Amino acid sequence: MLRIEGVSFAYRDVDTPALDGVTLDIPAGGVYGLLGPNGAGKTTLISILAGLQTATGGSIAFNGRPLAEARAAEPRAIALVPQDYAFYPMLTVAENLDFFGGALGLDRAGRKTQIESAIAFARLEQVIHKPAEQLSGGLRRRLNLAIGLLGRPQLLLLDEPTVGVDPQSRHFLLDAIAGLPASGTTVIYTSHYMEEVEAICQRVAIIDRGTVLTEGALDTLLRCEESVVELELGCELPAELASRHAAIAEGCLKYRLKLASPAALPRLLDDLTAAGCAVQQLKVGRENLEHLFMRLTKRSLRD
């Protein structure tokens, strides 16, 4: 669906490029996670895809056509749901939806259908006549998402859509987003919440300093280190074992160990038993997305 090839972008008066030869292939259907620390280039890439910026190098094809051409031919095919509450607080929910429907160029009948559909999708029926400024954080996020769906886009760009909402609203939003591909909308999802990405994305790309660090199916990326073991113990890991397996303490008696090979696992368990250390929990062969992210992007603080 979306082919991004060698895309570069530099902001005026900034020496370091925001994007430096980014290449991604995003298939139709599914939720695609776009991850990276602050300043990695995610928002710039999203802005380019939304038509707010123009890449200074490389090419982007949407459904086989150059992006600008595709956007001109089908202006509603790609929609953006920004991280900010990008609607009018003094207008009611219904007035906001009506305005953005009109801004998309939908005629009266089309607008009515799409608004009803968006209200049902985001479960906004109870608040349609309420001014947006009186909505809770969760309802605002739902309205933000509903506006993005008014044009029935083929590609939806979601920029951190769950920031500042309670767990109930987050679960609702994640379920709703996960269901979008079934209705024909491919989603590009950026978030700093790794567990969200793990829960709803089928493919992810991790970018940093304007370049792609890794990209692929989530299962494949997390399965790639089968010799990694996560342990939760009943006591502290003996120093000798920690040294031998390059253990990383993660607090609360949780450790990540690297084995020389999968065959070394039985011996490790024997050694722990011999040391009188009970194993509470054991995970083998699947890396945590957050660990993968931290390993690839390093632990240094970003802005």
Added chain:
Amino acid sequence: MMPRLNALWRKETLALLRDRHGLAALFLMPVIFILVMTMALHDAFMPGAAIDVGYAIVDLDNSPHSQSLIRRLNKAGSFRHVASVDSPDTARQAIRDGRYALVLVLPKGFGERLLAPAGVDGQPTEPLGLLVDPTLNPALQLAFRTQTSAALGTLRADELTRKAGKLFGLPVAANAPDREWPDEIVTVAVQNERSIRPPSSVQQNVPAWLVFAMFFVVIPISAILIVERQQGTLSRLAAMGLPFRLVLLGKLLPFFIVNQIQAMLMVGVGMFVVPLFGGEALVMPQGIGLLHWWLVSMAVSLAAVACALLVASLARTTQQATIIGGVGNILMGAIGGIMVPKFMMPATMQALAEFSPMAWGLQGFHTVMLRHGGFAAILPALLQLLAFAVAALAAAVWLNHRQSA
């Protein structure tokens, strides 16, 4: 394009109607300004209006001539003769005490030297003295001096006539009454088919504060546009393929209508409310003149909305917009003849006023209302305002494009 523009117009109208403070600033503020300023400046604009400033006289001569001069001054009526004082020292103290603003001192020998050239008998002619409260408006000081000079002139003329009659043996009574000098000799009346006169208080203040109020749309327009930019709504609209110039166009019509409602309201206040407070009723042009008046109103509105969009594009925050827009409006108003009429300004300030769009608008209104000018007469003002509007809109679009890049 039309469904999109309709949506933008609807949204702007709703947003505006829900901004009560903005509406108050747009409609209530100019009404109050018009009422207060029209009443406050009522007399200042009234040709020949009585000036409520009293003067005292120190008559050290106490001659028939000095008495005659005092009678002539009293008859002129612009200033009130409030007292006679014994000596200049008493008069000085009275001015220091704030009791009198003006004291005219008629020196001893004033009557004798009325027709004598200075120094003809070896004695210098002592001039009339004028003691003035330093806080008195210099224009009023000058007006009193002019009035005194005029009274002195008629007194000298009468005395000269009397002496000439005596010389030629004509019978002239020594105590003949002061002659009445017709006003035409000392005032210049400008007359033509349609009398042209300086604006009255209501004719100055209604168009002036209307122009000012129209330009005040800068506050609500910039507030909405900046909030749209900060909240990412403009980005969302751009991502929807809505060009920025269409967003600007979407703001133009609702605020243009707001400006026209302001115009109707201000004219209504001038015609019907100001007279209730004792002021003169605003006289609006009739027939084609009304169309010309409306053309000026439309041109002012376009310039005002375009100026507001430029300010909104320049400012990063609503605070900045309020400062740039508010101070900018006050400056444009101050140099543009809104607060102080242009004809009261010194030449350099009048030249500076030519750079204020508010002055162009006010000039256009005055051309229609006071000079009864036709389309050709208001065309320069219309062109100036429209050129300003186009330039401001182009600058706003360019700034937005630059910021996006």
